[in-house]
Amino acid sequence: xxxxxxxxxxxxxxxxxxxxxxLARLAALxxxxxxxxxxxxxxxxxDAAYDAAKRRNSAIEARFPHLKRADSPSDTVGARxxxxxxxxxxxxxxxxxxxxxxxxDLADFDESVRSFLGLSPEAPLAYxxxxxxxxxxxxxxxxxGRLVQAATRGDGxxxxxVTANARTIAEIPQRISGAPDVLEVRGExxxxxxxxxxxxxxxxxxxxxxxxxxxNAAAGSLRQLDPTITAARPLKFFAYAWGEVSAPLADTQIGxxxxxxxxxxxxxxxxxxxxxxxxxxAQYAAIEAQRATLPYDIDGVVYKVNDLALQARLGFRxxxxxxxxxxKFPAEKAWTWLEGIDIQVGRTGxxxxxxxxHPVTVGGVVVANATLHNEDxxxxxxxxxxxxxxxxxxxxxxxxxxxxxxDVIPKVADxxxxxxxxxxxxxxxxxTCPACGSAAVREPGDSVRRCTGGMACPAQAVExxxxxxxxxxxxxxxxxxxxxxxxxxxxxxxxxxxxxxxTLEARNATALAKLQNxxxxxxxxxxxxxxxxxxxxxxxxxRVIYALGIRHVGEAAAGLLARHYITWEAFETAMxxxxxxxxxxxxxxxxxxxxxxxxxNSLVTAFHQPAERAxxxxxxxxxxxxxxxLPDTSSSPVAGKTLVFTGTLEKMTRAExxxxxxxxxxxxxxxxxxxxDLVIAGPGAGSKAKKAAELGIxxxxxxxxLALIGEA
Ligand code: IVH
Numbered sequence: 001x002x003x004x005x006x007x008x009x010x011x012x013x014x015x016x017x018x019x020x021x022x023l024a025r026l027a028a029l030x031x032x033x034x035x036x037x038x039x040x041x042x043x044x045x046x047d048a049a050y051d052a053a054k055r056r057n058s059a060i061e062a063r064f065p066h067l068k069r070a071d072s073p074s075d076t077v078g079a080r081x082x083x084x085x086x087x088x089x090x091x092x093x094x095x096x097x098x099x100x101x102x103x104x105d106l107a108d109f110d111e112s113v114r115s116f117l118g119l120s121p122e123a124p125l126a127y128x129x130x131x132x133x134x135x136x137x138x139x140x141x142x143x144x145g146r147l148v149q150a151a152t153r154g155d156g157x158x159x160x161x162v163t164a165n166a167r168t169i170a171e172i173p174q175r176i177s178g179a180p181d182v183l184e185v186r187g188e189x190x191x192x193x194x195x196x197x198x199x200x201x202x203x204x205x206x207x208x209x210x211x212x213x214x215x216n217a218a219a220g221s222l223r224q225l226d227p228t229i230t231a232a233r234p235l236k237f238f239a240y241a242w243g244e245v246s247a248p249l250a251d252t253q254i255g256x257x258x259x260x261x262x263x264x265x266x267x268x269x270x271x272x273x274x275x276x277x278x279x280x281x282a283q284y285a286a287i288e289a290q291r292a293t294l295p296y297d298i299d300g301v302v303y304k305v306n307d308l309a310l311q312a313r314l315g316f317r318x319x320x321x322x323x324x325x326x327x328k329f330p331a332e333k334a335w336t337w338l339e340g341i342d343i344q345v346g347r348t349g350x351x352x353x354x355x356x357x358h359p360v361t362v363g364g365v366v367v368a369n370a371t372l373h374n375e376d377x378x379x380x381x382x383x384x385x386x387x388x389x390x391x392x393x394x395x396x397x398x399x400x401x402x403x404x405x406x407d408v409i410p411k412v413a414d415x416x417x418x419x420x421x422x423x424x425x426x427x428x429x430x431x432t433c434p435a436c437g438s439a440a441v442r443e444p445g446d447s448v449r450r451c452t453g454g455m456a457c458p459a460q461a462v463e464x465x466x467x468x469x470x471x472x473x474x475x476x477x478x479x480x481x482x483x484x485x486x487x488x489x490x491x492x493x494x495x496x497x498x499x500x501x502x503t504l505e506a507r508n509a510t511a512l513a514k515l516q517n518x519x520x521x522x523x524x525x526x527x528x529x530x531x532x533x534x535x536x537x538x539x540x541x542x543r544v545i546y547a548l549g550i551r552h553v554g555e556a557a558a559g560l561l562a563r564h565y566i567t568w569e570a571f572e573t574a575m576x577x578x579x580x581x582x583x584x585x586x587x588x589x590x591x592x593x594x595x596x597x598x599x600x601n602s603l604v605t606a607f608h609q610p611a612e613r614a615x616x617x618x619x620x621x622x623x624x625x626x627x628x629x630l631p632d633t634s635s636s637p638v639a640g641k642t643l644v645f646t647g648t649l650e651k652m653t654r655a656e657x658x659x660x661x662x663x664x665x666x667x668x669x670x671x672x673x674x675x676x677d678l679v680i681a682g683p684g685a686g687s688k689a690k691k692a693a694e695l696g697i698x699x700x701x702x703x704x705x706l707a708l709i710g711e712a
Pocket of ligand 1: 096153326
């Protein structure tokens with residue numbers, strides 16, 4: 001019986017096999033309709049038929065929950081917008097890597113690993129060394145040996161569901177045997193040099209834009225809404241890591257990679273085990289020497305602690321593991337003419353000079369802009385007034401050397417004075433904002449000149465909005481940097497500050513009609529936009545704090561603040577009542593590990609600046625801010641408690657103890673106060689233990705601490 005023969009059977013009358021077949025048919029039908037609607041602009045079914053198919057799918061899933069497919073269309077509600085793919089929440093976060101640029105950075109890394117683990121410089125410690133592939137990372141989820149889902153990294157927490165596309169990559173096995181029941185294999189999707197050249201030749205023959213480099217080609221090919229396009233592009237894969245696993249793959253990194261190879265995954269043949277820093281550097285040199293002849297792009301060497309038990313102890317910082325580092329190859333360089341210097345105004349008012357260059361290819365990428373940092377940098381001085389580049393200034397018309405290191409924005413490294421045109425004059429840095437004309441001032445000790453126009457400066461306001469909708473912040477589907485700029489300049493339906501995004505629909509009864517008349521917006525995309533905005537009214541605290549765009553408060557800091565204050569109300573009360581330099585709220589803020597005076601000042605100032613504060617209040621009135629979700633610490637005896645470690649710990653280092661306590665949901669403070677719940681005091685504990693005794697705070701030793709957390 002063909003699959004679609006069940007289409008006429010009422011949901012209540014379906015048996016299990018029929019339901020399974022129907023779910024498969026509906027998933028394919030809806031996926032096809034999504035592609036037709038969004039990428040081909042040629043709908044294959046009416047809205048009513050589409051909705052009916054989705055409802056039928058949900059009804060079958062409600063009756064047979066265990067039959068729900070990994071690629072179920074009900075998980076893609078509102079997500080398959082014109083912008084792209086359904087979102088996937090990673091079961092285990094996808095981390096990125098910290099970078100090292102020279103042997104000294106590598107030595108620092110090795111020392112920090114040893115110091116965290118309490119190992120001496122001589123203690124044996126092995127690392128793997130392998131090429132860093134220049135592609136894009138992919139997580140492949142296998143359940144009982146079958147590939148059920150493939151997802152891009154996205155922001156690390158949430159990626160894009162590219163399952164259909166990954167299935168077209170020949171090197172990725174669809175089925176594996178002998179693997180744990182649940183296995184997430186992670187690695188890099190890339191395009192080989194020959195395939196890249198052939199693809200670009202085809203692109204040009206078809207009158208289409210060629211790709212700048214193999215990485216862009218790989219990313220563009222994997223992130224195609226139509227899997228048949230991906231299938232026609234030869235992508236490859238190297239496995240180098242894993243996410244969720246129902247049983248360990250091995251005891252060591254190298255063992256796990258060998259296991260993945262046995263399961264049928266391509267692994268990189270240049271992977272080696274190193275037992276000393278010298279061996280790591282030798283392997284780096286060996287890989288670098290082969291770089292030019294490898295059939296794919298690499299941009300460095302990745303070192304990983306080999307012992308997986310040690311990896312587990314080392315754990316992760318907010319976005320990177322403590323047990324691995326990427327040692328990047330030196331930047332690629334090229335010489336070109338500096339045609340002009342533009343001044344951009346950032347969200348905090350910083351005036352940033354940007355070099356407009358005669359386009360030049362640097363390491364396979366065409367570079368036309370480079371950062372010039374600030375006025376001192378242009379003048380040939382560092383922040384302390386000492387000469388850089390031998391004191392040579394940078395002038396429009398100069399012959400300059402530009403370089404790129406990895407993903408970072410190109411920079412200007414040097415100037416060739418012998419080629420300086422005689423008419424070239426020293427660059428005069430503006431003292432007024434080019435966007436709003438307000439005075440641009442440089443505070444003593446600050447290398448940056450800033451516009452004083454605040455929210456009234458259109459450049460600052462637009463940049464603040466762009467930051468607000470960016471990935472780690474509100475990340476509103478369909479409302480990116482381009483759209484925000486368009487709305488900012490729209491006289492009839494403007495968005496001038498974050499709160500305006502949430503009043504967009506209500507503010508103007510005819511908003512929908514207006515949007516529909518606008519080029520590029522159909523009824524569905526306007527509705528999708530409003531739906532996407534409404535979806536973000538519920539938002540985690542850390543995202544809100546980060547989205548505010550307060551100077552010095554990045555994603556990691558926002559996470560620390562959210563974890564400390566838990567609710568918006570507590571955070572807001574603390575920021576409002578804090579006075580820089582004094583008082584309990586200020587002390588509490590500074591006591592958060594990772595928050596320094598500069599950040600604390602910036603936070604408190606933002607909440608006391610009337611215009612900025614009013615804008616924050618208007619925003620918050622539109623939102624339901626979710627309290628920070630603490631790690632699952634239901635069985636943790638220290639969840640929510642504030643701990644202080646003092647004295648010498650003998651079984652683990654202070655850093656490890658702190659990381660463990662935080663993973664169990666505790667807060668670790670640097671000093672003892674009335675808010676401290678527990679002090680863990682090792683030998684040599686001094687004033688802190690004394691203060692704890694005075695305040696009557698419970699104090700235990702290291703063994704009692706280990707017993708308390710079940711690690712004795
Ligand atoms: S390990 C938890 N190994 O580099 C550690 N990453 O700059 C996960 N990459 O996001 C990463 N080659 O996309 C690892 N041999 C390799 C890699 C590699 C390329 C990518 C990966 C990661 C990025 C960080």
